[in-house]
Amino acid sequence: MDIEQVGKLTLLFCNALADMDYRHLLGVTNEAFSYMASGLYQVATTPIKVVNEAFDDGVVAMRDWWKVRAASKTEAQNLASYVDKHKNNKAMMIRGQSLPFSLLPPETLGPMIYLLTEGFVESFNERQEEALVILLSEIRSWRQFIEVLEHCSPKARKVNAMVSLERINALLDGYEQNQFNRFIDNLAINQLTETSDRVAWSPSNAWRKEGLLLVARNSGRFDGLA
Numbered sequence: 001m002d003i004e005q006v007g008k009l010t011l012l013f014c015n016a017l018a019d020m021d022y023r024h025l026l027g028v029t030n031e032a033f034s035y036m037a038s039g040l041y042q043v044a045t046t047p048i049k050v051v052n053e054a055f056d057d058g059v060v061a062m063r064d065w066w067k068v069r070a071a072s073k074t075e076a077q078n079l080a081s082y083v084d085k086h087k088n089n090k091a092m093m094i095r096g097q098s099l100p101f102s103l104l105p106p107e108t109l110g111p112m113i114y115l116l117t118e119g120f121v122e123s124f125n126e127r128q129e130e131a132l133v134i135l136l137s138e139i140r141s142w143r144q145f146i147e148v149l150e151h152c153s154p155k156a157r158k159v160n161a162m163v164s165l166e167r168i169n170a171l172l173d174g175y176e177q178n179q180f181n182r183f184i185d186n187l188a189i190n191q192l193t194e195t196s197d198r199v200a201w202s203p204s205n206a207w208r209k210e211g212l213l214l215v216a217r218n219s220g221r222f223d224g225l226a
Contacts, residue, residue: 006055007097010036014103018140022106022147035059037107037156038066040099043092044082044112045075054094071111071154072226076119076128079112083131090138102138109135110151110164117152117167118225121217124206129171136168136200142187154223163221170216173209176201 013028013036039055039062057065069075083101091098104112116132119125139145149161172180179201186198206213216222 005095007093007095007099010040010055010094011097011099011103014099014105017105018103018144021141021143023143031059031063033105034066034107035062037105038062040092040094040104040108041066041111043094045079045115047078047081066155070226071115071118071223073119073123076115076123076225077125079115080119080125080128080131083134084127087130087134090134100138101135102140104135104138106144106147106151107156109139109148111154111156113148113164113168114152114154115225117171118222120206121171121213121222122225124210124213126203126206129203129206132168133200133203137183137198139187145184145187167221170219170221171213172201173204173212176204 013033035055039057042057042062042065043054055062086092086101089098090102091100092104093099101109112135113132116128116135120128120132139148146161149164150158152161152164152167153159169177169180179199183198183200
């Protein structure tokens with residue numbers, strides 16, 4: 001395959017997966033799907049991977065990178081910067097192809113959510129919470145939401161969705177929690193929505209909820225970043 005076509009192919013895969021509401025995608029091997037999901041994560045968290053170098057690594061190199069990488073403070077900072085840079089169009093650029101955040105597979109978005117929750121509770125860095133809100137707000141269906149929660153781990157391994165939800169809830173004050181509850185209820189009731197102006201919650205200033213974040217950090221729910 002021409003490497004310059006990888007952006008179009010990735011968009012095709014992600015659209016097909018969304019159309020299947022994140023069920024099994026026929027015709028795509030596990031190895032090919034893992035390559036795509038890991039590559040998308042790499043683009044968003046590795047600044048030296050400029051847009052024109054996306055997916056330069058072969059399958060074996062990508063698999064080895066994913067195997068040895070550790071969720072780190074640097075990754076969290078890079079991801080927050082990347083999301084902030086693209087917050088207006090809410091999309092990644094892969095070899096000249098725009099890929100909306102809303103189409104990121106759970107195996108990519110779950111580790112991103114994990115990274116930002118870990119990073120925010122550790123650093124109180126408001127940009128990381130803002131990036132977390134932007135990515136969560138782009139979730140369009142109840143099943144997609146559950147799949148993302150089930151892959152909310154450093155390497156996208158399956159975890160308990162309710163445990164992941166509790167991690168997110170631990171970062172929220174009362175007003176934010178009410179907003180997030182309404183966001184979740186809307187997903188559950190409407191099942192699928194194309195509304196692009198929904199917000200998971202409107203972040204408060206981190207210093208206003210410093211005590212809450214300290215309690216969250218000491219709750220045992222968070223692992224800490226490398």
